Amino acid sequence: MWTHFFSVTFYAFACISDAFDGASARYRHITSDKGKRLDEIADKVLVAGVVGMLLLEGVIPWGYNVMCMCVVVIFFREFGISLLRDCYPKEAKRIPSLPLAKLKTFVLMPSLGLLIVSESNGTIFAPVFDWLGYSAVFFLVVATVLAVVSG
Numbered sequence: 001m002w003t004h005f006f007s008v009t010f011y012a013f014a015c016i017s018d019a020f021d022g023a024s025a026r027y028r029h030i031t032s033d034k035g036k037r038l039d040e041i042a043d044k045v046l047v048a049g050v051v052g053m054l055l056l057e058g059v060i061p062w063g064y065n066v067m068c069m070c071v072v073v074i075f076f077r078e079f080g081i082s083l084l085r086d087c088y089p090k091e092a093k094r095i096p097s098l099p100l101a102k103l104k105t106f107v108l109m110p111s112l113g114l115l116i117v118s119e120s121n122g123t124i125f126a127p128v129f130d131w132l133g134y135s136a137v138f139f140l141v142v143a144t145v146l147a148v149v150s151g
Contacts, residue, residue: 007053007116008113011050011116012113014046015113021039022039037085041082044082047074047109047112050112050116051075051112054112054116055068059115059116060115066137066140066141067140069144070140073144073147073148074147077147077148078147098150100150101147103146103150104143104150107139107142107146108140110139111136111137111139111140111142112140115133115136115140117132
C-alpha cells in the first residue's frame, strides 16, 4: 500500500515540476525550440514509463478492454505527432500545440495518478479506492477523446 502512495507522490512531483518549468520559461521569456522539444520528450517518457509500469503490474489489463484501447490510441497519437514533427521540422515550428492537446495532458496526468492509487485495495478504504479507479478510467477515456479530437 505504501509503495503506491510513494509512487503517486513521486509521479505528482514529476507532473508538477513539468508544468512549473514550462510556465517559468514562458514567464521569463526564455523559451527555445530545443527546450520545447525536450519538454515534449520528457512528457512522453514520463507517461510511457507510468503506463508501462501499470501494464506490467496488471493495473491496465492487456487485451480488448477500454483502458488498454485508450492507452494504444494515445500512444499512437503521441508518437505519430512526434514522428511528423521529426520528419517536417520547419513546418513543426509553425504549428504550436493546440489548447485541446494541453487539456489532454492535463486530464491524462491525473488519471494515471488515480490508477496508481486505486491499486491500494485491501484496506478498510477499499470502496474509496474503487471509486478512484472508476474515476481514473473515466478521465482516461476523456483524455483519449481529447487526443483524437486535437489531432
